[in-house]
Amino acid sequence: xxxxxxxxxxxxxxxxxxxxxxxxxxxxxxxxxxxxxxxxxxxxxxxxxxxxxxxxxxxxxxxxxxxxxxxxxxxxxxxxxxxxxxxxxxxxxxxxxxxxxxxxxxxxxxxxxxxxxxxxxxxxxxxxxxxxxxxxxxxxxxxxxxxxxxxxxxxxxxxxxxxxxxxxxxxxxxxxxxxxxxxxxxxxxxxxxxxxxxxxxxxxxxxxxxxxxxxxxxxxxxxxxxxxxxxxxxxxxxxxxxxxxxxxxxxxxxxxxxxxxxxxxxxxxxxxxxxxxxxxxxxxxxxxxxxxxxxxxxxxxxxxxxxxxxxxxxxxxxxxxxx
Numbered sequence: 001x002x003x004x005x006x007x008x009x010x011x012x013x014x015x016x017x018x019x020x021x022x023x024x025x026x027x028x029x030x031x032x033x034x035x036x037x038x039x040x041x042x043x044x045x046x047x048x049x050x051x052x053x054x055x056x057x058x059x060x061x062x063x064x065x066x067x068x069x070x071x072x073x074x075x076x077x078x079x080x081x082x083x084x085x086x087x088x089x090x091x092x093x094x095x096x097x098x099x100x101x102x103x104x105x106x107x108x109x110x111x112x113x114x115x116x117x118x119x120x121x122x123x124x125x126x127x128x129x130x131x132x133x134x135x136x137x138x139x140x141x142x143x144x145x146x147x148x149x150x151x152x153x154x155x156x157x158x159x160x161x162x163x164x165x166x167x168x169x170x171x172x173x174x175x176x177x178x179x180x181x182x183x184x185x186x187x188x189x190x191x192x193x194x195x196x197x198x199x200x201x202x203x204x205x206x207x208x209x210x211x212x213x214x215x216x217x218x219x220x221x222x223x224x225x226x227x228x229x230x231x232x233x234x235x236x237x238x239x240x241x242x243x244x245x246x247x248x249x250x251x252x253x254x255x256x257x258x259x260x261x262x263x264x265x266x267x268x269x270x271x272x273x274x275x276x277x278x279x280x281x282x283x284x285x286x287x288x289x290x291x292x293x294x295x296x297x298x299x300x301x302x303x304x305x306x307x308x309x310x311x312x313x314x315x316x317x318x319x320x321x322x323x
Contacts, residue, residue, distance in 0.1 A: 010294070011106070017053055019102025021046040022079070026093075039083075043076025046105065050075070078108035154205065155195040156253065158221070159188060160278065165223075169238075169280070172296075176281055179295065180288050184281055191221065191240055191278050193250050199261040208256045212249060219246040221276065226296050229275075234284040236292060240276035247271050 025045035032038045047068065055062050082104030091097050160166060169189045177184050199205050220243040229235040242250075251271040257263060266274065284292055 014050075015099070015102050015106045017050060017102075018046060018105040019098045021049040022101045022105070023098045024049070026098075039080050040076055042079045044072050046075040046079060047072045074109055074112050075105065078105040078112070081108055153196075153198045153202075155197070156193045156209065157190040158193065159190045165189070169278075173280060176292060176295070180292055182281070182285060182288060182292075189278055191276055194253055194257060194267050195264065197257065197261045197263050197267070199257075201260050204260055205257070209253070212253055212256070216249050217245055219243055219249060221246055223278070226280070226293075227277070228289075228293055230289070233282055234286065234289045235277075235279055236281045236284065236289075236296060237277040237279050240278060242276045246276070247274070250274060250276075 022042070025042040028045070029038050029041045032041065050071070051062055051068065079101070082101045085104065086092065086097060086100055091100060160169075166189050173184065176182070222241040223238050224241045225239045227237060227239045229237070248271060251274070254263065254267045254269075258268065269275075280296070281292065
């Protein structure tokens with residue numbers, strides 16, 4: 001798995017937070033002669049300050065639970081190791097001591113978080129590319145189908161079928177909702193190809209769709225990372241890398257549907273201009289939009305965890321499922 005990377009700004013920010021924690025802990029615990037109590041107290045203070053900062057940067061609720069105890073232990077070990085190393089080279093106080101100790105705590109905590117079996121992040125298993133034959137009638141794998149979309153009649157989409165990946169994506173959706181206190185509709189992980197759209201000629205819609213499916217060879221796509229639309233609805237999404245066949249299928253579909261369907265403006269985008277994506281959050285409050293982007297991209301998740309490739313065969317269908 002590719003190592004997670006923080007932005008330079010966040011790295012500097014957390015080093016300064018930990019440095020301030022070292023200074024305050026040293027100031028408050030200076031009268032304690034017992035080195036064990038001093039070290040444990042410093043680890044506790046560092047954790048309390050870090051958790052307090054996260055209540056602001058991530059809109060977390062401050063909780064004293066198993067995770068809190070875990071980070072007290074990690075912070076205590078990181079502080080002890082950093083302090084011991086600095087004592088060996090003769091740095092025991094002052095601004096230099098605080099900054100170097102804060103840097104050491106940040107680096108060691110990041111290492112512990114990566115290698116610890118108790119860490120929330122787990123090394124993902126590799127997602128294997130596998131062919132599927134989507135059928136509108138298949139109850140469990142309705143990959144290409146026409147569900148209802150708000151005030152529109154139809155939405156044509158690809159649904160991601162890998163159960164483990166769907167669980168991971170939904171878990172990330174829930175985590176963002178809980179961390180930032182936003183209201184979100186539960187999205188079924190999917191990639192929109194056209195719509196929501198409306199038409200009075202369902203029979204022709206079905207005919208166009210099945211005709212294109214019957215003529216289209218295997219299509220592939222990959223989930224390759226995260227990105228965002230700021231306008232019009234502040235969307236954070238998984239970036240999709242489509243193969244040429246999928247690009248052409250989507251473009252041909254839009255060209256044929258525009259004759260008798262009312263499409264969305266983006267459905268008229270060219271083959272290379274259309275942005276294939278899978279929505280993660282939608283209509284994010286403006287004040288939280290940038291913070292959630294940072295959280296997803298830099299602060300918590302490595303997009304390589306969500307790398308996924310899937311193949312699609314199109315086959316002729318007689319009728320879509322309408323809901």
